[in-house]
Amino acid sequence: MEGSNKGVVPLQNGLEITKSQKYYSIQWLWQSQVGISILSLILSLILLLSMSLISGAQPFAVLASLFEGAFKGKHSIVSTIKETAIISLAGLAVLIPIRAGFFNIGGQGQIEIGALTAVIVASNLQGSPAVVITAALIAAMAGGALTVVVPLFLKIKRGASEVTTTIMMNLACIELVSAMITGVLKDPSAFYGTTRVIPEANRLPFFPQDLGVHIGVWITLIIALIAYWVMKRTVFGIYLKAVGSNREAAKASGIFMNQVLGVAVLAGAALAGLAGGIQAMGVTYKVAEGWSKTWGFTGIPVAFLGGNSLGVIPVAFLLAILETGARHMQAMTGVPSALVYVFQGIPVLLFVCLSAMRLLHKKTSGA
Amino acid sequence: MMESWLIDLLLAALRAATPLIFCALGILMAERAGVLHIGVEGVMLAGALAAIMGTVLGANPWAGILSTMAAGIIAGIILAFISVLLPTDQVVIGIAFNLFSLGVTSFIFRILAKQLQVLIPAIPPLLFGLSPFALVAIVITLAMWWFLFRTGPGLKLRSVGENTHAAHASGINVVYLRFAVLIIASVLAAMGGAALTMGWVRNFADNVTLGRGFIALAAVYFGRWNPLLAMGACFIFGVGEALAFRGQATGAGLNPHYFLMVPYILTLLVVGIAGQARGPRDAGKPYLRR
Numbered sequence: 001m002e003g004s005n006k007g008v009v010p011l012q013n014g015l016e017i018t019k020s021q022k023y024y025s026i027q028w029l030w031q032s033q034v035g036i037s038i039l040s041l042i043l044s045l046i047l048l049l050s051m052s053l054i055s056g057a058q059p060f061a062v063l064a065s066l067f068e069g070a071f072k073g074k075h076s077i078v079s080t081i082k083e084t085a086i087i088s089l090a091g092l093a094v095l096i097p098i099r100a101g102f103f104n105i106g107g108q109g110q111i112e113i114g115a116l117t118a119v120i121v122a123s124n125l126q127g128s129p130a131v132v133i134t135a136a137l138i139a140a141m142a143g144g145a146l147t148v149v150v151p152l153f154l155k156i157k158r159g160a161s162e163v164t165t166t167i168m169m170n171l172a173c174i175e176l177v178s179a180m181i182t183g184v185l186k187d188p189s190a191f192y193g194t195t196r197v198i199p200e201a202n203r204l205p206f207f208p209q210d211l212g213v214h215i216g217v218w219i220t221l222i223i224a225l226i227a228y229w230v231m232k233r234t235v236f237g238i239y240l241k242a243v244g245s246n247r248e249a250a251k252a253s254g255i256f257m258n259q260v261l262g263v264a265v266l267a268g269a270a271l272a273g274l275a276g277g278i279q280a281m282g283v284t285y286k287v288a289e290g291w292s293k294t295w296g297f298t299g300i301p302v303a304f305l306g307g308n309s310l311g312v313i314p315v316a317f318l319l320a321i322l323e324t325g326a327r328h329m330q331a332m333t334g335v336p337s338a339l340v341y342v343f344q345g346i347p348v349l350l351f352v353c354l355s356a357m358r359l360l361h362k363k364t365s366g367a
Numbered sequence: 368m369m370e371s372w373l374i375d376l377l378l379a380a381l382r383a384a385t386p387l388i389f390c391a392l393g394i395l396m397a398e399r400a401g402v403l404h405i406g407v408e409g410v411m412l413a414g415a416l417a418a419i420m421g422t423v424l425g426a427n428p429w430a431g432i433l434s435t436m437a438a439g440i441i442a443g444i445i446l447a448f449i450s451v452l453l454p455t456d457q458v459v460i461g462i463a464f465n466l467f468s469l470g471v472t473s474f475i476f477r478i479l480a481k482q483l484q485v486l487i488p489a490i491p492p493l494l495f496g497l498s499p500f501a502l503v504a505i506v507i508t509l510a511m512w513w514f515l516f517r518t519g520p521g522l523k524l525r526s527v528g529e530n531t532h533a534a535h536a537s538g539i540n541v542v543y544l545r546f547a548v549l550i551i552a553s554v555l556a557a558m559g560g561a562a563l564t565m566g567w568v569r570n571f572a573d574n575v576t577l578g579r580g581f582i583a584l585a586a587v588y589f590g591r592w593n594p595l596l597a598m599g600a601c602f603i604f605g606v607g608e609a610l611a612f613r614g615q616a617t618g619a620g621l622n623p624h625y626f627l628m629v630p631y632i633l634t635l636l637v638v639g640i641a642g643q644a645r646g647p648r649d650a651g652k653p654y655l656r657r
Binding site (some may be wrong): 054183301343 | 406427449453454455459461462464466467470471474475477478579584588627628631632635641655
């Protein structure tokens with residue numbers, strides 16, 4: 001949240017040279033944004049493992065089974081990679097709006113709506129697969145962006161906090177999707193609520209054909225790179241930072257704040273919708289009851305600990321390992337897989353706490 | 368015929384509103400003291416689980432109430448430590464706490480699944496078909512109004528929310544007061560969770576609160592940070608929820624999921640109407656001694 005404080009802290013050069021290398025690395029962990037991210041991830045992992053003690057399992061066995069579930073065999077590795085793509089997009093969906101000062105907690109609803117629109121387009125549109133797939137992904141993005149229009153409007157026009165409105169949109173969208181898949185769009189031959197399966201031709205193609213990694217993963221990577229470039233190297237990125245960090249100054253310097261905010265929020269929501277579309281067209285091939293995990297919320301720790309559009313990817317990878325390994329962990333050690341959801345909240349709490357402690361420390365040490 | 372239908376609806380509305388009223392009071396008190404209480408959903412969830420755990424494991428509703436209070440106090444201490452003692456973004460803390468609580472409650476619920484997957488006995492209505500929870504909620508609302516607007520400590524509390532540094536200059540210990548208020552507010556929110564599980568649905572499920580903490584937030588904004596108005600707003604949401612259940616039961620040929628959307632759409636509408644409500648001026652700003 002608070003921008004990186006590079007160069008603000010005097011380095012106390014004379015002192016540091018005389019300290020040992022070990023002390024130096026602790027300093028680095030403490031003083032850089034990346035260091036605090038790593039520190040809070042490690043601490044949360046330790047907490048996670050000690051919580052597994054409650055249900056009577058060996059922490060090391062838990063850790064081993066998590067990694068085994070995520071990496072043993074080609075199939076697990078591929079699903080971990082696919083999961084990383086979804087979580088990265090969910091993270092970007094939080095990260096980009098938050099740069100402009102809009103906390104998008106509505107990722108889950110945007111993902112669900114995006115997936116549903118993608119499935120509708122992919123199963124009903126006639127044409128060559130390339131056209132249909134592109135259209136479906138664009139429709140997913142449009143669907144995601146559409147769900148954030150109401151919160152955005154209420155924020156800009158009525159000054160309503162997005163925290164309540166995006167959560168309400170989340171819950172309303174989930175009910176809407178449930179209504180659709182048990183009602184109008186239900187597959188008549190199924191016993192539970194689900195859409196029809198997307199025709200084989202209109203599914204996301206695998207890129208290295210024999211590996212089983214669909215092109216959605218590569219799309220995600222490209223989007224993360226583009227987002228990084230836009231935020232670091234373009235005028236829009238500077239505007240975004242200005243609007244997010246100091247509204248008064250941004251206004252005074254003639255930035256059209258609402259436009260910048262609107263573009264960032266719509267882009268974020270569109271990426272969440274795309275995440276849903278990619279998951280529906282590349283992995284599940286349908287939207288059914290309980291088809292999704294809570295990726296929208298997983299995006300929150302990813303955005304905070306990742307810090308920028310490229311940092312999102314390693315954090316998403318870590319969380320993807322936990323999510324894909326969770327079922328194997330439950331089977332092997334008997335620890336409920338719900339344990340990994342503890343990991344959605346704790347890292348953010350620790351990250352914010354450690355950042356605040358550093359701030360206090362700096363103030364009191366008279367920097 | 369018509370009258371009994373109306374009375375039934377109003378009773379159902381009050382039952383649905385009771386958890387919201389408890390939470391709204393907690394939010395309101397914290398925000399009057401200048402702390403945004405977004406984590407209320409998580410506290411509510413913890414209270415909801417603790418209530419069921421206490422009732423089942425202690426085989427006594429009072430044990431449920433006690434463990435709810437304990438859960439509220441623990442949650443309050445965690446939240447107060449993070450958002451009062453440290454200069455953090457209270458919105459982020461609240462959301463992260465909600466996620467944390469969602470994970471922890473699901474985890475504990477899975478571990479104790481064998482014992483906890485039961486319907487606890489219903490709590491008998493006390494007066495005019497009102498549950499004890501509803502009566503307590505109404506009494507606490509009136510007491511909160513009296514405390515905030517008619518007593519000295521209430522004035523001090525509000526002054527901390529309006530202008531922290533002026534309050535500090537006048538000799539109020541801001542950190543101490545906010546810490547205490549956040550713990551009380553969290554106990555209230557946890558009681559909201561207990562009112563939901565013990566007083567209404569009678570069992571626990573993952574994410575049983577379903578955004579009610581956020582609906583209570585909207586009720587506080589709509590009620591302009593006044594306990595009585597906030598209670599009225601909660602009652603409106605309760606009517607919406609009761610109507611949704613009626614519609615769901617009678618069917619009317621519509622998919623039940625459309626009726627379940629009603630409270631959320633209603634909340635969006637209310638937030639839109641409430642708009643730029645001006646809350647306590649220093650709410651959400653971390654306090655650092657100058």
